[in-house]
Amino acid sequence: DAGVTQSPTHLIKTRGQQVTLRCSPKSGHDTVSWYQQALGQGPQFIFQYYEEEERQRGNFPDRFSGHQFPNYSSELNVNALLLGDSALYLCASSLGGAGHISIQYFGAGTRLSVL
Amino acid sequence: SQQGEEDPQALSIQEGENATMNCSYKTSINNLQWYRQNSGRGLVHLILIRSNEREKHSGRLRVTLDTSKKSSSLLITASRAADTASYFCAVNRDDKIIFGKGTRLHILP
Numbered sequence: 001d002a003g004v005t006q007s008p009t010h011l012i013k014t015r016g017q018q019v020t021l022r023c024s025p026k027s028g029h030d031t032v033s034w035y036q037q038a039l040g041q042g043p044q045f046i047f048q049y050y051e052e053e054e055r056q057r058g059n060f061p062d063r064f065s066g067h068q069f070p071n072y073s074s075e076l077n078v079n080a081l082l083l084g085d086s087a088l089y090l091c092a093s094s095l096g097g098a099g100h101i102s103i104q105y106f107g108a109g110t111r112l113s114v115l
Numbered sequence: 116s117q118q119g120e121e122d123p124q125a126l127s128i129q130e131g132e133n134a135t136m137n138c139s140y141k142t143s144i145n146n147l148q149w150y151r152q153n154s155g156r157g158l159v160h161l162i163l164i165r166s167n168e169r170e171k172h173s174g175r176l177r178v179t180l181d182t183s184k185k186s187s188s189l190l191i192t193a194s195r196a197a198d199t200a201s202y203f204c205a206v207n208r209d210d211k212i213i214f215g216k217g218t219r220l221h222i223l224p
Contacts, residue, residue: 004157033212035214037155039155040216041202041216041217041218042214042215042217043203043214044214045211045212045213045214048211056211058211062208072146088155090157090158092158102207102212103148103160104148104150104160104205104212105160106150106156106157106158107157107160108156108157109155109156110156111155
């Protein structure tokens, strides 16, 4: 049973560029959440996708957008990259239906460096 | 802003000792969870405690929750070298999970 997988594992971009990160959820999970984790900090919630729609969003600008596909996999897109976007981006999957408690299963993350 | 705040920020103890980490939060919650993260990798769920529970155990882990004080504690008994990691509390409110900044635990041989 595959867990949460993220690709790529590392990425180097320059300021102003755009990036797409990918996530496949744990088998049987239908909800994907994305987090940004700066060095020495806790994960910051970016947004959550359920049934192909953004269900919740944290305090991130519109440069951060996402998508969820019918197979529940998800992409995180960041436009007009800034130096401050350098971080570990974590994807977590869970069961999102009514009545489920959101225990998150995390991937290993994508480390993004913006130069 | 982050909802949960862990205390202490860093903790070093001898192998075999107990480690206690605390978490405080600001608003009402549905449940509170603790996660572990090894060396900047993905987080691993440890334990979940519901808002109507006061204490929960899982192996060497013991979690308490005091909703009147808006605080929780994680106790790891008989620590091992493999327990060296960062520990985060995460509060679940309205299906949004908000993490604290974490406690970095270092187990000394």
